[in-house]
Amino acid sequence: MDPRATAAKPAAHPPRGGKRRAVRKRRLGFWRAIGRLFVLGMVLAALSAAWLFLTPSGTALRYRAADTLITTQHRHWAKYIIGEKGLRERVAAYAAKFEQMGEERDTHVIRPPAENGDANPGENVETKPLTQVEEVDGSGYHGYLLTVRDPKKIRLVVPAVKGRGEKVSSMVKRTGAVAGVNAGGFADPNWKGNGFQPIGIVISQGKIYYDGLGGSKSTQIVGIDRDGKMIAGRYTVQELLDMNVSEAVTFQPRLIVNGKGLIKSHKDGWGIAPRTVMGQKEDGSILFLVIDGRQPGYSIGADLYDCQQIMLEHGAVIAANLDGGSSTVLVEEGGKVVNKPASKHGERYLPTAFLVFDDPSSVDVPNIWEGLKPSDIDPSKW
Structure with a gap:
């Protein structure tokens, strides 16, 4: 028998035309799927645009x-x-809205526990801690609330060196403060300012340290008078001096006046951002609210309505916005930063900070702007 007769026959190959048709079919199916996805995407985009602009x-x-x-x-x-x-x-x-929110005159009166009978029988108010920090959380934000029991323990502190601002942690450490938060805003060209030129006015220890109002007759301020009462709203410089305002900076808007909130809803809350807010309770306690932001996964930030509601829930009868954004910072004794500043470089160099002291009378705050006019300062030069 011929051995070639028992050898296996080679496998038959499919026709070349059938193979090409299969490849074309697969390619056609792929592009059809892409086309459907594109059409679906366009439909969804159109529906989203319609919802965003028409509802x-x-x-x-x-x-x-x-x-x-x-x-x-x-x-x-x-x-x-x-x-x-x-x-x-x-x-x-x-x-315009912020200006209007600063017009109503505040009439709140502070009544320390020892005066209004709120202290428990036999309790010595002086034994309570001067400061207390608690965490606050809400939808999309995380922050801290610093309560200062005695408002007269607060001083407005400024940088130690002419020509540049100073980190709040450095101010706290340098002066031996118990705690501190950022205060007023500053000229910030291209968001790279040196933190040395404040916006508006700066008052420390009852004296005008800086006046950048120019032709303006009044400004919205946030501060404290010599009796420990918080002052916020629109005033002339002379009115502030007549009111014995001790520590103050220019900033706005005011959020609470005479116990009522001025911002009606989230849509009027000026967006989501890191925030610093100051308020006062009827017992005189000062509240500093610090909300972190611009950090997905940790804290996006809060709007001013969120901040207002937090302050109302904690008993504030007056409250006002301070500089926020990348300037927002809360510092404890020794210069320890409690929150997470939004700036990628950490703390910013600032012109002012509200600091808390066990003995504020021992604190010397030299006026680094003495003899300088606003036009003498280059806020972008380091």
Whole structure:
């Protein structure tokens, strides 16, 4: 028998035409799937745009996002959400609203526990700790509330060296303070300012340390008078001196006056950002609220309505906004930073800070702006 007759026959190959058709079919299926995804994406984009621009809830979200951008160094990006005209109108509307919020005269009266009978029988008020820090949490934010039992223990401190600001942790450590938070704003060209030129006025120990009002006759301030009463709202410099205001900086808006909140809802809350807020309770205690932000996974930030509600829940009868954003910081004794500042470089160099002292009368705060005019200062030069 011929051995070749029993050898296995080679496997038959499929026709070349069938193989090409299979490849074309697979490619066609792939592009059809891509086409369907593209169409689906376009439909979803159109529906999302319709929701954002044509519904009340979508419009509210757009403006909340725009407000959040307005509080950052990327303010101009907000025009891509609400338009260039919308951005200008939004900023102007907030400015006008904040001005109006500072007009009502505050009439609150502080009643320390020893005077109003709130102290427990036999309890010595002086034995209570001067400061207390507690954590606060809400939807998307984490922060801290510093309570200072005696408002007369607070001083406004400024940098030690002319020409540049100072970190609050450095101020606390240098002066031996018990605690401290950032205070007023400052000229910040291209968000790279040296922290040395304050905005508005600075008052420390009852004296005008800096006056950058120019032709303005009044300004919105946040501070404390010599009796420990918190002062916030619009006043002239002479009014502040007549009221014996001891420590103060220019900033706005005021959030609470005469026990009532001025911000009606989240949509008026000026976006989401790191925040620093000062308030006072009827017993005289000062509240400093510090909210971290711009850190996904930890804390995005809060709007001013959130801050207002926290202060009301803790008994504040007056409260006002201080500088926030990357400046927001809470420091404990020894210069320990409690919160997580939003700046990628850590703490910023600032012109002012509210510090707490066991013995404020022993603290010397030299006026580093003495003899300087606002025009003498280059806020961008380090």
